[in-house]
Amino acid sequence: MTEHLMLLAPSGNRVYAADAPRLAAAELRALTVGFGLAEPDVLTTCIAGVDYLSLRTGDELTSWEVRVLSQLSAAYALYRREGDLLAPVALQHPDRYPSxxxxxxxxxxxxxxxxxxxxxxxxxxxxxxxxxxxxxxxxxxxxxxxxxxxxxxxxxxxxxxxxxxxxxxxxxxxxxxxxxxxxxxxxxxxxxxxxxxxxxxxxxxxxxxxxxxxxxxxxxxxxxxxxxxxxxxxxxxxxxxxxxxxxxxxxxxxxxxxxxxxxxxxxxxxxxxxxxxxxxxxxxxxxxxxxxxxxxxxxxxxxxxxxxxxxxxxxxxxxxxxxxxxxxxxxxxxxxxxxxxx
Incomplete structure (x- = not known):
């Protein structure tokens, strides 16, 4: 089982930020269904006081899967978990203009x-x-x-x-x-x-x-x-x-x-x-x-x-x-x- 951790982008809206992990998980499920991808086990986890979205899959993420994940509205950074360490995985952010x-x-x-x-x-x-x-x-x-x-x-x-x-x-x-x-x-x-x-x-x-x-x-x-x-x-x-x-x-x-x-x-x-x-x-x-x-x-x-x-x-x-x-x-x-x- 391979685990990836997604760091969610901060939200300027305090109320929305409280629900962001749950909404991101629901969005991820909708995208995996729509794009015909295998749905990962998704849950929220806290490491060293920082909240992440945990994605558990049977294999390494393909380039196409990373591209779909990069589309998530709250996607900020993605890591592959290797024991106690986190290895960065480059997201393919779709944004073409300054934020x-x-x-x-x-x-x-x-x-x-x-x-x-x-x-x-x-x-x-x-x-x-x-x-x-x-x-x-x-x-x-x-x-x-x-x-x-x-x-x-x-x-x-x-x-x-x-x-x-x-x-x-x-x-x-x-x-x-x-x-x-x-x-x-x-x-x-x-x-x-x-x-x-x-x-x-x-x-x-x-x-x-x-x-x-x-x-x-x-x-x-x-x-x-x-x-x-x-x-x-x-x-x-x-x-x-x-x-x-x-x-x-x-x-x-x-x-x-x-x-x-x-x-x-x-x-x-x-x-x-x-x-x-x-x-x-x-x-x-x-x-x-x-x-x-x-x-x-x-x-x-x-x-x-x-x-x-x-x-x-x-x-x-x-x-x-x-x-x-x-x-x-x-x-x-x-x-x-x-x-x-x-």
Whole structure:
């Protein structure tokens, strides 16, 4: 039996950090199932006062297995245990841009970046083509993207991504941030902001970005695209091509008010999802998956699951409490993943 120990990245969120080992173990199980790997025995252990995730396998980890492990949202360092000693195993971190792309933005109500990345990983692993998460061809949609945490994480992983949000303040905040960030890091890029119109009808505004991680990537044409549509997520006809997206991941409204905008969110997101899901599913490829982060206090799991099934999706099996964790007294956060029929 071979044992590897994974050191988890620290989280800026104290509450999330307390649940990080358990959530990382659940994420690891989802990835091993999705990528068809042998599931290791996973448990948490403490060595010299430091917590690790212990992975026990029958053989040495292959390069491919290390690459999948490197995708974990909380993966920081990996070691092979040799008696009382730990031998470093190099992780193949997928991040293509400096980490401040996803950490520098601070505002009330921002979702923890590790949770957003976990949601993307688990949803991608549930698709018919999980390898696209690793080779850069996965196409991501966040149909309620707010100030763009999902957009930045997808960008950091080398993926093309589209975001949708009706809130013009969030759109302008993201546009200002990403343009400034790309200039400060001297990245080769284009960023075009314009009115969004189809058939002579005003639909809002749009931001279209093309960026390369390095000058060599730019010369070789290895660029990524970020599109932000400031429009109604329940009316996407003519804006996003049918069957063009591999994964849809989003934070549903948690039923609490964040930030300074005066709009009061509806207590339950179920009515909004019922109107939006037909538009979202239409953009999803066969074999693609939808991953929703939600608050159990305002969206009971059984009701949300029934809604996804009603709109033609198949729930992905798993422990219904594997990813459940408390954010604060008003938010009992969880995720639910469903797949579009093959």
């Amino acid at each position: 401040d792309l996803v950490t520098i933005q601070k505002y009330q109500g921002k979702t923890n970046e590790q949770w957003t990345r976990l949601l993307l990983n688990v949803t991608a692993a549930a698709t018919a083509t999980p390898d696209r998460l690793l080779d850069g061809t996965l196409r991501v949609l966040d149909p309620m993207c707010g100030r763009g945490t999902t957009l930045n994480i997808a960008l950091s992983l080398g993926l093309d991504v589209t975001g949708v949000d009706l809130d013009s303040k969030d759109f302008q905040a993201y546009s200002a941030f990403i343009k400034t960030w790309m200039r400060q890091h001297r990245l080769k890029h284009s960023a075009d902001e314009s009115s969004l119109r189809t058939d002579g009808r005003g639909r809002g505004r749009q931001l279209r970005i093309e960026v390369a991680a390095s000058k060599d990537d730019h010369k070789a044409g290895r660029t990524q695209r970020v599109i932000y549509l400031s429009t109604d997520t329940t009316d996407l006809d003519g804006l996003i091509r049918p069957r063009s997206v591999d994964v849809i991941v989003t934070d549903t409204p948690y039923g609490v008010q964040h930030g300074s905008h005066g709009d009061r969110l509806a207590r339950s997101p179920l009515d909004l999802l019922d109107r939006a899901l037909p538009e979202w599913v239409r953009t999803l490829r066969t074999g693609g998956a939808v991953g929703l982060s939600y608050n159990r206090h305002v969206a009971p799991r059984d009701e949300l699951a029934a809604l996804l099934v009603t709109h033609g999706l198949t729930l992905v099996d798993g422990d219904p409490d594997a990813f459940r964790h408390r954010v604060d007294a008003s938010i009992d956060r969880d995720l639910l993943v469903a797949r579009k029929g093959r």
